[in-house]
Amino acid sequence: NFMDIVFNKQKIHIATRYRKSGKELVVFLHGLGCTKESFANAWEVDELQNYSLLSIDFLGHGDSSKPKNFSYTMEEHAKIIAQVLRQKNYESIHIIAHSMGGVIGLLLAKQLESKLKTFVNIEGNLISEDCGILSRKTMSVSYEEFREILFNQFQKKMANSKEKGSQLWAKQSKQTDPYAFYKSAESLVFWSDSGKLLKKFQSLSIKKAYIYGKKHFSNLTKLLNKLSGIPTFGVSKSGHFVMNDNPHDFYKLLLKVIQK
Numbered sequence: 001n002f003m004d005i006v007f008n009k010q011k012i013h014i015a016t017r018y019r020k021s022g023k024e025l026v027v028f029l030h031g032l033g034c035t036k037e038s039f040a041n042a043w044e045v046d047e048l049q050n051y052s053l054l055s056i057d058f059l060g061h062g063d064s065s066k067p068k069n070f071s072y073t074m075e076e077h078a079k080i081i082a083q084v085l086r087q088k089n090y091e092s093i094h095i096i097a098h099s100m101g102g103v104i105g106l107l108l109a110k111q112l113e114s115k116l117k118t119f120v121n122i123e124g125n126l127i128s129e130d131c132g133i134l135s136r137k138t139m140s141v142s143y144e145e146f147r148e149i150l151f152n153q154f155q156k157k158m159a160n161s162k163e164k165g166s167q168l169w170a171k172q173s174k175q176t177d178p179y180a181f182y183k184s185a186e187s188l189v190f191w192s193d194s195g196k197l198l199k200k201f202q203s204l205s206i207k208k209a210y211i212y213g214k215k216h217f218s219n220l221t222k223l224l225n226k227l228s229g230i231p232t233f234g235v236s237k238s239g240h241f242v243m244n245d246n247p248h249d250f251y252k253l254l255l256k257v258i259q260k
Contacts, residue, residue: 005083014084015063017055019043025090028055031099032134032188033173033181035062038098041247047255054088056081060180072183074191078107094118094258100188106200118207118258122242125192126201127223138185147178165241198226209257213238213245
């Protein structure tokens with residue numbers, strides 16, 4: 001499905017996967033270099049049959065438009081998703097956001113106001129240390145070097161990983177425009193270093209949870225200590241791409257949070 005929207009006087013196509021099923025809408029936001037297919041398994045989950053589902057390709061990613069005259073900041077990504085959701089017009093929305101999508105989701109939360117019922121953060125960036133090798137390393141080189149050398153190195157490395165989610169990233173990132181990736185990474189690093197994201201997540205007065213891959217536990221101890229009072233769940237046999245490495249356990253947890 002494509003949705004046409006006008007943003008900053010420019011017509012853009014947003015690629016979505018959408019199923020109208022229930023009065024409540026579950027919105028999936030993917031990470032840097034990923035696509036809406038990161039959450040393809042959601043459509044097969046029996047317990048989600050009574051929910052409407054929407055997965056979106058961010059601008060510059062997947063099958064969405066890839067304009068060169070767009071900022072690709074987290075704020076602008078969030079404004080576009082807000083516009084998409086206004087067209088869908090649901091009173092109850094649950095955001096499920098992975099990695100970079102977690103930042104976009106937090107900036108989107110304010111725009112959704114009372115419609116937002118749940119926020120599930122899947123290893124979304126909250127502090128400086130959350131800038132993994134992709135975004136931080138991208139920012140250490142010029143755009144030209146990234147486009148000509150580094151992006152390809154990332155794809156090869158992820159393709160050779162033993163983790164299913166990393167292999168999937170290698171495929172999905174080929175649908176990402178290098179310029180969109182680079183500019184999104186720049187904004188992602190800026191926001192992760194700002195000290196504002198953790199506070200935004202902590203201050204959300206709705207149902208919320210943080211889900212992480214247990215293989216990453218040692219890298220996340222600093223963050224997990226800061227999340228006291230917020231439900232956190234580790235998923236076994238998973239790295240960063242929890243919903244792809246172990247979809248069975250991930251969606252079971254997700255339902256537990258949404259239906260609480």
